Amino acid sequence: MTYEGLSGGEVEFTGFNGDDVNAYQARPAIDGKVPGVVVIHHAPGWDEWCAEVTRKFAHHGYAAIAPNLYSRDGPGAPDDVAARVRAAGGAPDNQVVGDVAGAMEWLRGQSNASGKVGVIGFCSGGRQTYLVACLVKGLDAAVDCWGGNVVVDDPSLLTERRPIAPVDYTNQLTCPVLGLFGNDDTNPNPDHVNRLEEVLKDHGKTYEFHRYDGAGHAFMSWYRRHYRVDQAIDAWDKVLDFYGRNLKTA
């Protein structure tokens, strides 16, 4: 079921360290209770794609919020802000975890919240999705879209801002995970995906991984040359099916 009537716009919520964090939110214009989704943007920033994804979830019956994880580094065009964050070494993991937890609480605090909340992220946001699925208690479902460096081969990639590979938190994972990956991706490459799956299996976690031939990194990004329409359509179907089973049921 889809909802043509939507409401949306910018809001503020309390994030990591009590900071005010701005976010884009969209929800279906209906009276009933709806589940929520936190949308984690990719490394290039809190941009138009991120807002489109947020509205897509609203169209499919979710109250969605996309926190601006670079809110402390703005203002400015998303790419300029992202450049500043890159130069500073990226958004710190503990800050991201606090901000996503705050966004989740904001969703639960809305009068039409059903109480169930999922999270989805793309690129670096896919990595952050896995991280918060392990570290933020109360999430009901997580969708990791091609998150790289969940499994870390090169120790130099572990920094003060990202000190621990998310895979090493797997024992703390408390919600089902859907993973979507392109087999032509180099980070995560198929070996990273296989090794992550082994760890999930070893810990007895609930997960679903889908690997797409003929697709690389960010294959759902319609505005990039590496967009793959057939794989993207199937992947969106899988996301909505996964959320339907985990967020829309009692």
Add this chain to the structure above:
Amino acid sequence: MCTYINEKASITGSAKGPDGWMNVDTANVYFDHPYHAQLDHALGIDFVDEAAGSPKRVAVEISAESARHLVAKILAALESGEAAHATETESVDQYS
């Protein structure tokens, strides 16, 4: 995925963007997914003025092959240009 790997070079000079000229003291250099260039990965350079704390930057995103070609051309231009100017200085010295 985007790595946040960044090589920082201290530089001296100016760069021109849409708002005109600005001083630059740092070049942030990285090879990652680009924002605008239709490439899987690109060599990006952000010229910024860190000392001034300015939010402005002059940015480029180019292919790896282009970047290597550019490096070679920069070195070639420096070599021939410095040689030419050295000769020029010698010529000036002759008349001083």
